[in-house]
Amino acid sequence: MYSDLQLTEDRPVYIQVKDYMKRLMLKGGLQAKQKLPSTRELSTLMKVSRSTVLLAYAELEDEGLIYAVKGKGNYVSASIETPEAAANWELDWTTEVSEYAIQAEQYDLMKHGSGAERGEISFTSIAPDEKLFDLHNVKRAFLDRMSLEGEVLLNYGYAQGYRPLMNYLLRYMENKGVDLRGKDILITNGFTEGFDLVLGALRKKSGKALCENPTHHTAIKNLKLHQFHLTGVNMEPDGLDLKQLEHELEASPYDLAYLVPSYHNPTGIVTSPAKRVEIIRLMNKYQVPIIEDGFNEELRYSGSHVSPLIASMGKGNGLVYLGSFSKVLFPGLRVGWIIADAALIDYLESMKRARSIHTSTLDQSLLYQYLSNGNFEKYLKRARTEYKRKYELVVRCLKQYLPMCRISGAGGLHLFVQFPSEYRTRELLAACKVKGVTFTPGDTFYLEPGQGVNTMRLGFSRVSDENIRKGIRIIGETAAQMR
Amino acid sequence: MYSDLQLTEDRPVYIQVKDYMKRLMLKGGLQAKQKLPSTRELSTLMKVSRSTVLLAYAELEDEGLIYAVKGKGNYVSASIETPEAAANWELDWTTEVSEYAIQAEQYDLMKHGSGAERGEISFTSIAPDEKLFDLHNVKRAFLDRMSLEGEVLLNYGYAQGYRPLMNYLLRYMENKGVDLRGKDILITNGFTEGFDLVLGALRKKSGKALCENPTHHTAIKNLKLHQFHLTGVNMEPDGLDLKQLEHELEASPYDLAYLVPSYHNPTGIVTSPAKRVEIIRLMNKYQVPIIEDGFNEELRYSGSHVSPLIASMGKGNGLVYLGSFSKVLFPGLRVGWIIADAALIDYLESMKRARSIHTSTLDQSLLYQYLSNGNFEKYLKRARTEYKRKYELVVRCLKQYLPMCRISGAGGLHLFVQFPSEYRTRELLAACKVKGVTFTPGDTFYLEPGQGVNTMRLGFSRVSDENIRKGIRIIGETAAQMR
Missing domain, CATH: 3.90.1150.10 (Aspartate Aminotransferase, domain 1)
Structure with a gap:
């Protein structure tokens, strides 16, 4: 006992000593009311300095695990008990889990x-x-923002998002031609949470959803997990097969259409301007809300400038846009956004609050500062x-x-x-x-x-x-x- | 036109010029194939330097929005179209949303x-x-970690969590007396996501859940959102009314019990050691899995040392523990964890991946570095x-x-x-x-x-x-x- 303490380099020594002693007590190696070794003895046994042991004992006392008796030494608290054996409680979790899981x-x-x-x-x-990551600028953005309002960033934030980032992204979308009247924004933990929230927010009527075939496999997974029956529309080199699309829309009602009009995953196809207009017309006619996945918009190498579909909607509100910088900037920062009708965003905000309170304020504020320092444009150019x-x-x-x-x-x-x-x-x-x-x-x-x-x-x-x-x-x- | 450019201080000027011009094109103020003002003209009109305009035009060309004709000037791309009016597409979202929303x-x-x-x-x-936040140490932890593996932190991580943090927390829980055999860990976006995931993972049999009455209102909300019918057990000064608990367990089957045994919200009550043993015995007898909320464990001011309930379970697997530092450290970092049977964690990991891919690696790695730098103990003492x-x-x-x-x-x-x-x-x-x-x-x-x-x-x-x-x-x- 004691001499088998193995020190690692990544934590202060007194904490390792404290943890060692604590483990002994919890596992019954030291019993309630038992006397501990003196600080001098323990320092010799463990080959650490006496001041380290003193610090460790002070921490243990502070946690209520030991108590000192003046002139006598330190003792294990009376309340320490060896854990009750509930070891026989074995649930078979494979039969306890839901169909969803x-x-x-x-x-x-x-x-x-x-x-x-x-x-x-x-x-x-x-x-x-x-x-390609410009770590230097990321570090600077972090330090800039922490110096400005570090305390605020580390405490609770708001479910809808970090206001400066929300404003930045609203302007960013406006610059893509989006008419923001009647619309609002919600910050999410990336595209995936945004999509999951929107699917959970939609009332199931037919229980059927349209999508491109092929399409993003995570989207297929999440649509299925939300119990949607999927109808795939074939892809032509300039986007959806419109004849098939209209045929499907005529044949059956749909609750939603999930579309990736720009740099589609996996085909990389950009839907042509003419087809975009026609898609919106058809969806409007059959009143099928569009969920637009704008994940790759920034990575154009050739061809004309591409706007998102939502930019062609005017102040119409039938489209829910999901944005993300994960393919362009830093996916480790889990930040995405939803632009949609303000009434829908209001529901989504409450759902977001119920599920994860809010997206990391640190991620949001770092991203905001990085963007507003003007790094994004330079980075994007290089990338x-x-x-x-x-x-x-x-x-x-x-x-x-x-x-x-x-x-x-x-x-x-x-x-x-x-x-x-x-x-x-x-x-x-x-x-x-x-x-x-x-x-x-x-x-x-x-x-x-x-x-x-x-x-x-x-x-x-x-x-x-x-x-x-x-x-x-x-x-x-x-x-x-x-x- | 042009002279109404209003500069803000938070973005590079050339980007503001670029955005101004882009907005004009998208809103029809500049039409396809129209000639742009010369860089000299625009610089005079906008009262910005000519090099700023040159930079802005270069960006616009890069985005495919304008093209240069040698010796003639710059022109708006042929593909720019004024948005189609789909303004008449008005959905009433209040009738489109689900009961859940x-x-x-x-x-x-x-x-x-x-x-x-x-x-x-x-x-x-x-x-x-x-x-109380020690921003200095938070900054240092960030810079330490970024210098070590910044590129890794900013790219995609793993659904289960950031390995060094997972290992740290496993050891941390072991130091609280938890027997980790057969158990595993999942990192979540705070307690709330963890709770939501666990509720979604449980198969509904009776559709009934037990909890303390009163209890944490977010937990009540989420249990109701998952369509559980709640039975509340009254609180006595040393924890649950055990007579009522046994009575309820006899009267009806339950799918789960949600419990806050330490520093309960809102009553602040710490369940006594004797009652803890009895609670585990009863839940085992009636095979009702416990979800333990350990949110406040660190903030003991008086009384004995408190272990989580899971520390009394031995290698039994009937309890799912939800941990969080949000009340102690930094809630702005959305990091919590689940300790449970490894088979259950395996399902939860896939659910987590489907819903938000993973928790911010930046938050996780910053927290890990902060903890392993030994800051937590010092901070906790002060707090x-x-x-x-x-x-x-x-x-x-x-x-x-x-x-x-x-x-x-x-x-x-x-x-x-x-x-x-x-x-x-x-x-x-x-x-x-x-x-x-x-x-x-x-x-x-x-x-x-x-x-x-x-x-x-x-x-x-x-x-x-x-x-x-x-x-x-x-x-x-x-x-x-x-x-």
């Missing part, structure tokens, strides 16, 4: 998907490349240049090594690749994995089994130039052998 | 409760006193001393000005006050508000209308000594007049 686990791609292993060339991620370079490299490599494929994608951090119909990209993936290369099989993004089995998504943001070349070459060679 | 709004005390106004002496808050002093002041003032009342509370940031039965604290509150003093009427925390109408909760953490004296004196005088 079971489905959330089943649909969890991080658990059941094809993850990448260390050392592999992985095209699975569409997260930003952290080498866009770098991603565009990689994007073009991927396109060149694909043309060279996979000349039989059709590729799509005009921006963002990924490209979508369609093989001739006889290919099976899951088989290709299995063969490539052996050679240390992974990608996301495209069927992940489709609603029905058997769809998109000859497609793949290539995320390139975090792959080096050398590995882009090598990886796509390996995919190409492997595909050629499989023919 | 409507209830979340109805139960929202921030909207429908008795909030405090500026300048009032308010005893409504139980948030920590931000004057405890200060809160204890205030606590004792409140007790003295209550005895002086409200001698007819019974008070309870042995720790935390509030006291609970029970008036003789003829008093109505909502009437008292109305009379006190006129005099600039507010508190939380105790009935807020009770399950049934008409209960606790002669009680109030006094949160003292953010009230100055002078205002504590003045406020309680006013409450006392007002109560005397109402007799």
Whole structure:
């Protein structure tokens, strides 16, 4: 006892001594009313200074775990009891959980998907490349804001969001052409919480939802978790197949349509201006609210300027816009936003309060300060240049090594690749994995089994130039052998 | 046009010029293919430097909004269109929202409760006193961690949590006597998200839940939002009325019991060791999982050392523990944790991923670094001393000005006050508000209308000594007049 104290470097020594003694008491190694070693004895046994032991004993007394008797020494508190054995209370949690929990686990791609292993060339991620992060400016933004109002940032904030950031984002959306009359904003823990809140806020009438097919797999998961039946509308090179869309709308009522009009995930397609106008007209006609996912808007490499769909709505209120900088700036900061009709935002605010009180004020204020220091524009310029370079490299490599494929994608951090119909990209993936290369099989993004089995998504943001070349070459060679 | 540019101080000037021009194009003030003023002209009109205009034009070109014709000037992109008028699309969102959204709004005390106004002496808050925050150490923790792995912190993290923090908290709970065998941890956005996740994860069998009466009003709200029917068990000075508890358990099956065994909200009661043992025995006997809210454990001022209930469970797995530092450290950092059976945590992790991907890595890593720098113990000591002093002041003032009342509370940031039965604290509150003093009427925390109408909760953490004296004196005088 005592001499087996093992010190680690990451905590003050007196705290480690205190914790050691506390553990002894709680585990019965030291009993109630038992005398503790003197500070001199313990310091010798533990090979720490006497002042360290004195500090540790003071802390233990402060916590009510020991008491001092003048001239006699320190004793374990009378109230310390060895834990009652309730060890026989064994619940089988697998039978205690809800259908929702079971489905959330089943649909969890991080658990059941094809993850990448260390050392592999992985095209699975569409997260930003952290080498581009301007840490210096992030640190400055933090220190700037902490100096201004650190106490405020660390205490409770408001469910709707941190006011300066809300105002900044409202202006930011206005600059994209959004008419803010009658609308309001809610800050969320990224796109995902925003989407979850909106789905929970909508009254189910038909219980049916429209979406692009293929589409963002997290969105598919969350729509299913909210018990929506999904109808997918096929994608053409300039956006939704409008004939099919109108056909579906005529055939059945829908509670909502989830759409990614710009740099769609996974196809990278930008919906054309003409189709946008028509989509809004149809949704208005059939009174189907649109949930717009604006996640990638900033990452344009070529083609015309793209506005979000909500910018074409005027003061109409049938569209709920979900914004995020997670693909452009820092996903570790969980900050997204919803722009929608003020009445809806009012409900969403109460739901947000009930579920997580508010989004981290630190994240929000750091982001605000970073943005308003003017760092975003500079960062975006640098990031866009770098991603565009990689994007073009991927396109060149694909043309060279996979000349039989059709590729799509005009921006963002990924490209979508369609093989001739006889290919099976899951088989290709299995063969490539052996050679240390992974990608996301495209069927992940489709609603029905058997769809998109000859497609793949290539995320390139975090792959080096050398590995882009090598990886796509390996995919190409492997595909050629499989023919 | 142009000369009405109004510059603000918080953003670089060239960005404000860019945004001004962009807004003009999007709102139709500048039409597709129209020529822009020369940089020299615009600089004169806007009273900004020519280099600023050059920068702004370069940004606009970069965004695809304008194009340059050599020797001629800059032109608005052909693709810019004035927004289509979809202004007639008006949905009535109040009829589009779900029952859940409507209830979340109805139960929202921030909207429908008795909030405090500026300048009032308010005893409504139980948030920590931000004057105690050691900003210096928070800044250092941030810079330490950013320097070590800033890129990692700003990119996507893991749903289960930031590993160093998870390990720290596991050890922290072990030091409270928790047997971690078969258990695991999940990091959440504070207690509230943790509670919401656990409630969503439990299979509804009876649809009934047990709780203390009174209890934490956010917990009542969330239990109701999850459609649980609540049975309240009365509180005695040493914890639950065990006779009533057993009676309820015999009478009906329950899906869960939500308990706050230490420094209960609102009564401040600490459940006695003997009652803790009996509660666990009963819950085990009737197989009712316990959700333990450990929110205030650190704020002990007097009495014996208090362990969480989970520390008495051995390796039994029938209890789900929800931890938070929000009342002790920084609530602006939204970080809480769940300790429970590993199989349950596995489901909760997938639910967490589906709802918000993960908790802010920045918050988690900052908290970890702050804790492992040894700041927590020092801060806690200082905070405890200060809160204890205030606590004792409140007790003295209550005895002086409200001698007819019974008070309870042995720790935390509030006291609970029970008036003789003829008093109505909502009437008292109305009379006190006129005099600039507010508190939380105790009935807020009770399950049934008409209960606790002669009680109030006094949160003292953010009230100055002078205002504590003045406020309680006013409450006392007002109560005397109402007799």
